Amino acid sequence: MKVGVIGCGYVGLTTGVCLAELGHTVVCVDNDEEKIKKLFSGKLPIFEPNLDKLIKKNKKRIKFSIDIKDAVVSNEVIFICVGTPSNPDGSPDLSYVENVAKEIAKYLDSYKVVVEKSTVPVETAEWIKKTIQRYKKNNVEFDVVSNPEFLREGSAVKDFLYPDRIVIGVESEKAKKIMLKLYQKIKSPKIIVDTKSAELIKHASNSFLATKISFINAVANICELSGADVEKVALGMGLDKRIGKDFLKAGVGYGGSCFPKDVDAFIWISEKLGYDFSLLKEVKKINEKQKELFAKKIEDTLWILKEKMIGILGLSFKPNTDDIREAPSIYIIKTLKQKGAKIKAYDPKAIQKMKQIFPDIEYCDNPYEVAKNSDCLVILTEWPEFKKLDLKKVKKLLNQPIIIDGRNIFDPKKMTKLGFIYKCVGRRSDV
Numbered sequence: 001m002k003v004g005v006i007g008c009g010y011v012g013l014t015t016g017v018c019l020a021e022l023g024h025t026v027v028c029v030d031n032d033e034e035k036i037k038k039l040f041s042g043k044l045p046i047f048e049p050n051l052d053k054l055i056k057k058n059k060k061r062i063k064f065s066i067d068i069k070d071a072v073v074s075n076e077v078i079f080i081c082v083g084t085p086s087n088p089d090g091s092p093d094l095s096y097v098e099n100v101a102k103e104i105a106k107y108l109d110s111y112k113v114v115v116e117k118s119t120v121p122v123e124t125a126e127w128i129k130k131t132i133q134r135y136k137k138n139n140v141e142f143d144v145v146s147n148p149e150f151l152r153e154g155s156a157v158k159d160f161l162y163p164d165r166i167v168i169g170v171e172s173e174k175a176k177k178i179m180l181k182l183y184q185k186i187k188s189p190k191i192i193v194d195t196k197s198a199e200l201i202k203h204a205s206n207s208f209l210a211t212k213i214s215f216i217n218a219v220a221n222i223c224e225l226s227g228a229d230v231e232k233v234a235l236g237m238g239l240d241k242r243i244g245k246d247f248l249k250a251g252v253g254y255g256g257s258c259f260p261k262d263v264d265a266f267i268w269i270s271e272k273l274g275y276d277f278s279l280l281k282e283v284k285k286i287n288e289k290q291k292e293l294f295a296k297k298i299e300d301t302l303w304i305l306k307e308k309m310i311g312i313l314g315l316s317f318k319p320n321t322d323d324i325r326e327a328p329s330i331y332i333i334k335t336l337k338q339k340g341a342k343i344k345a346y347d348p349k350a351i352q353k354m355k356q357i358f359p360d361i362e363y364c365d366n367p368y369e370v371a372k373n374s375d376c377l378v379i380l381t382e383w384p385e386f387k388k389l390d391l392k393k394v395k396k397l398l399n400q401p402i403i404i405d406g407r408n409i410f411d412p413k414k415m416t417k418l419g420f421i422y423k424c425v426g427r428r429s430d431v
């Protein structure tokens with residue numbers, strides 16, 4: 001099938017490349033000229049495992065362009081994958097979506113299925129439909145479909161090709177058939193619903209996962225106060241199939257471009273519809289508090305922060321990505337700097353991006369350089385390479401053998417045995 005994808009961010013690029021992998025011919029469009037230039041020269045504008053390999057493998061079936069017309073004309077299915085950033089009041093800014101809808105209307109040359117893939121509030125598909133209808137210049141028919149994406153950064157390709165489910169929100173039999181044909185090769189269950197339900201599935205899923213994380217973080221705080229171990233509590237809870245073990249990892253709070261924004265948007269849309277989703281407000285509050293509590297933990301361990309050198313391991317909001325949007329590291333570094341601490345940092349992928357926010361901190365080439373002469377080591381992202389650190393070497397390099405771990409990557413007993421003062425989240429560190 002011939003497909004156009006508008007927006008080459010994490011979702012758009014992964015969608016385009018994976019659809020090519022499924023055998024479709026894809027035109028990926030973005031109005032960011034730099035991004036398209038990079039893609040033309042075979043470079044990816046983002047780091048996402050396996051995406052580069054799939055682009056190379058399917059290069060005959062993928063074209064890149066800065067002209068939205070190329071995504072529309074003579075393509076049967078057009079995906080809208082542009083950003084929906086938060087406005088200051090938490091509502092999503094849908095102006096990019098509206099602009100794209102207007103542009104699609106301009107170039108509509110034959111029947112098309114317009115697919116909303118960006119995360120949007122319920123009722124957006126209706127607005128896209130109205131907008132295209134208003135601006136189109138002929139009688140060409142089209143359908144608008146909601147097909148939310150559930151991929152995670154860092155495992156986006158796998159999540160796209162082997163999803164738990166594919167949600168398709170449609171209002172016409174014709175569009176349903178086309179969408180089923182598009183995803184024919186993917187064997188996962190396909191849920192066919194109306195567009196509003198599809199839109200809600202996405203916001204409700206992300207908000208539920210964020211709730212799970214805030215819940216376990218709240219439990220972690222109770223564990224710290226009572227002397228229990230949150231890892232054990234999460235294991236015991238997670239083995240109950242009704243609860244499930246995923247997304248029960250306590251830590252320094254969730255970040256990224258999705259959960260914080262989608263929780264805000266879901267609170268906002270609920271309020272607009274006349275419902276006070278106070279549970280979600282609390283989820284957000286717990287997440288913010290979690291970062292504050294962690295910064296306090298560093299201060300409580302080191303006492304005076306002024307002039308102390310703090311080594312940070314991990315800047316991205318989670319492993320296997322260079323994305324630092326809403327990363328807890330930003331809040332923690334800002335707070336430590338405000339209190340006069342000096343910062344050294346290392347991340348396998350996110351240093352370039354972090355330099356744009358904190359150009360004045362010291363960036364290192366590896367974790368050992370960070371440890372050298374630092375007054376403590378703080379872990380903010382659970383990159384696999386941190387789990388394999390030579391801890392004896394780290395101990396020798398540090399001014400004081402102090403590790404404050406926001407992701408619980410080490411065993412507290414072993415750390416104490418090795419002679420570390422080891423602080424983590426929701427687990428006793430003096431055992």
Ligand code: UGA
Pocket residue numbers: 119149150151152153154206209213246247248249250251252253254255256257258259317318
């Ligand atoms: C999330 C969802 O998981 C995807 O299903 C969805 O498609 C995507 O948002 C989106 O809406 O586009 P993503 O933001 O890439 O994906 O990352 P996650 O793996 O969900 O992690 C989000 C944050 O939660 C990270 O900061 C992570 O460290 C944190 N987290 C996750 C925890 O603190 N504990 C956990 O147990 C799991």
